[in-house]
Amino acid sequence: METDSVKVDSSLWVGTKRYRAVLSGWYFNWTELDKKNREKKTISVPISEVVAVAEGKAEVQPQKRAEDTDRDFTLFYVNRTRGGKRALWCLGRTEFCCPSRDLRDQWVTQLRTALKTHCPSRPRRLLVFVNPYGGKKRAKQVYRSLVAPLFELAGVSTHVVVTERANQARDHILKKDLTGFDGVICVGGDGMFSELLHGVIGRTQQEAGISEHDPTVMLQSCDLHIGIIPAGSTDCVCFATVGVNDPVTSALHIIIGDSQPLDVCSVHHHNTLVRYSVSLVGYGFYGDVLAESERLRWMGPLRYDLSGCLVYLCNRSYEGVVQYLPADPQLSSPRDNMRCLSGCRVCSESTEMLFPHSDSCSSLYSRQLSQYSIGSEGEWMSVEGRYRCVSLTCMSSSCPRSPKGLSPAAHLADGTGDLILVQDTDPLGFLTYLHRHTTSKDQFDLPFVEVHRVKAVRFTLPPGEEDDYHDEERERQSITEGAQGTPKMACNSDVESYGDGSQQYLAAEQEEPGMKDRRRKRRNFLCGLCCSKPPAVSVWNCDGELLPYTEIFCKVHGQLVRLFARGIEDEEGHEENKSCKGRCVLH
Ligand SMILES: Nc1ncnc2c1ncn2[C@@H]1O[C@H](COP(=O)(O)OP(=O)(O)OP(=O)(O)O)[C@@H](O)[C@H]1O
Numbered sequence: 001m002e003t004d005s006v007k008v009d010s011s012l013w014v015g016t017k018r019y020r021a022v023l024s025g026w027y028f029n030w031t032e033l034d035k036k037n038r039e040k041k042t043i044s045v046p047i048s049e050v051v052a053v054a055e056g057k058a059e060v061q062p063q064k065r066a067e068d069t070d071r072d073f074t075l076f077y078v079n080r081t082r083g084g085k086r087a088l089w090c091l092g093r094t095e096f097c098c099p100s101r102d103l104r105d106q107w108v109t110q111l112r113t114a115l116k117t118h119c120p121s122r123p124r125r126l127l128v129f130v131n132p133y134g135g136k137k138r139a140k141q142v143y144r145s146l147v148a149p150l151f152e153l154a155g156v157s158t159h160v161v162v163t164e165r166a167n168q169a170r171d172h173i174l175k176k177d178l179t180g181f182d183g184v185i186c187v188g189g190d191g192m193f194s195e196l197l198h199g200v201i202g203r204t205q206q207e208a209g210i211s212e213h214d215p216t217v218m219l220q221s222c223d224l225h226i227g228i229i230p231a232g233s234t235d236c237v238c239f240a241t242v243g244v245n246d247p248v249t250s251a252l253h254i255i256i257g258d259s260q261p262l263d264v265c266s267v268h269h270h271n272t273l274v275r276y277s278v279s280l281v282g283y284g285f286y287g288d289v290l291a292e293s294e295r296l297r298w299m300g301p302l303r304y305d306l307s308g309c310l311v312y313l314c315n316r317s318y319e320g321v322v323q324y325l326p327a328d329p330q331l332s333s334p335r336d337n338m339r340c341l342s343g344c345r346v347c348s349e350s351t352e353m354l355f356p357h358s359d360s361c362s363s364l365y366s367r368q369l370s371q372y373s374i375g376s377e378g379e380w381m382s383v384e385g386r387y388r389c390v391s392l393t394c395m396s397s398s399c400p401r402s403p404k405g406l407s408p409a410a411h412l413a414d415g416t417g418d419l420i421l422v423q424d425t426d427p428l429g430f431l432t433y434l435h436r437h438t439t440s441k442d443q444f445d446l447p448f449v450e451v452h453r454v455k456a457v458r459f460t461l462p463p464g465e466e467d468d469y470h471d472e473e474r475e476r477q478s479i480t481e482g483a484q485g486t487p488k489m490a491c492n493s494d495v496e497s498y499g500d501g502s503q504q505y506l507a508a509e510q511e512e513p514g515m516k517d518r519r520r521k522r523r524n525f526l527c528g529l530c531c532s533k534p535p536a537v538s539v540w541n542c543d544g545e546l547l548p549y550t551e552i553f554c555k556v557h558g559q560l561v562r563l564f565a566r567g568i569e570d571e572e573g574h575e576e577n578k579s580c581k582g583r584c585v586l587h
């Protein structure tokens, strides 16, 4: 065996075939040799995608991991397969047989050393929250059978909390000692992700002494990574940041310590933080669909389809004034057809602006900040009209139902969001718009749709109709109480005041007297179908939660949090994997 600081090279066996194995820099390659020592195909695994190296003929299941044949070692690594158009990750496993035990020990040592050297930022200890009631109520089983064995194999230690109530995960992150944890993981849907998001951002700001309520403030970016194991009924954040909703793919991204920064939108009402969003802040159609779907919770994930149809049939539109602060059009545009993929140039250039390396960059960034600061009213644009929907999305918001998403060219981490204004139109026109979410046709190429890349948005009711009008209107329009139990809004909007005086984001529960009553009297859209006068206001859908205010202010915070993900891998770039059973084959 040849070894030096950069290269380990020897002959090994895989099954009955002989290979030349080389560990060199960032890669471990093994090349099949024929009887005349001629090289055939090579399999190449980046060290960054090695999950574990085990002595003997090892298996993933710990109970089967015993066979320590003394000339063998087993390599576990990320392997790509196809899940429709997208790359699914699964665990690759190859057993190598060495000519001697000494050589085997050298290989294991060298591979483990390479892992330590090249992958210093892998998580070693994780705090995992499992929502036993999310989605199809299979989160515990998903975690136990698919994810925990992988974490164990990779030597990641965990503290697992099976939640017993809504907001437990958020509160745990806000209040408990998190020393020693490299990340927090949720096993659930977008609602659980949102709990972690609020916990991580809130805690980081508390520790930095920053007020989350002040929309002009630059929030502190969060060190603690968030991982999502999809097990909900809506897993949009996972889909839009990983490309598939698959627990094993997500677990592998977590294990190898992938890091994907993410823009976050803070939503304020009268200088009070209401919520954070990474996906959709939507008024009109998407708000109404969510409000209606809450009443149909008992139906499970299908509720969104039924409520979508009902709300579509209601044919509603709403008046509003939308002000927005455009982003720099030189950098990118929502209609430039540039998809945000893993290693995205637009996002990495934005990283350079957020984390400048030199003084000159630093002053450039502060100039840009002041240029875009919330007070610079000169920059703001204003439109007023009647809208089917007003949507702001910091990412594409793609999901299995809409694989390209609400805004296909939006970026995960460029510090901007896309504002989509769909003016009132005839039912067929609006259906065309909705249908284009499910096809590759441009949903912005319609005369009643406009889209802007923005840094901040303000939504108000037309002059003379302030937010109170909304509440009165809601009460007036309520026909029956929601029959299907507590609306979801109640889950995530309760406020806790902490003895330590720490600040809390909140939705309105204790802020606005009478809010509970108003919630109970939320409009009944089914009855609305036969109402003579449709409601004058809609509700906001904020990443799947209803907001209790109509007039809001939204600001995009570039790369505020980081996920254990890498964005969507270029589908074309991995075509060569199609033909191989193992890893990438180089001919
Ligand atoms: N033990 C619990 N009991 C009740 N609610 C919980 C519990 N744990 C978490 N929750 C709440 O359940 C909500 C929905 O959970 P989750 O996002 O995991 O599943 P989901 O089915 O995708 O839901 P949704 O489609 O509504 O987002 C979350 O907002 C979370 O706050």
Ligand SMILES: CCCCCCCCCCCCC/C=C/[C@@H](O)[C@H](CO)NC(C)=O
Residues within 6 Å of the ligand: 190, 191, 234, 235, 236, 279, 280, 290, 304, 397, 399, 401, 402, 405, 406, 431, 434, 435, 437, 438, 541, 542, 543, 544, 545
């Ligand atoms: C005629 C066919 C009509 C099909 C219409 C399909 C439209 C799909 C658009 C999907 C947009 C998803 C936006 C994401 C929202 C999430 O933030 C949120 C939280 O999970 N989800 C929901 C349902 O509000």
Ligand SMILES: [Ca+2]
Residues within 6 Å of the ligand: 263, 393, 394, 395, 410, 411, 412, 413, 414, 415, 416, 417
């Ligand atoms: Ca963005």
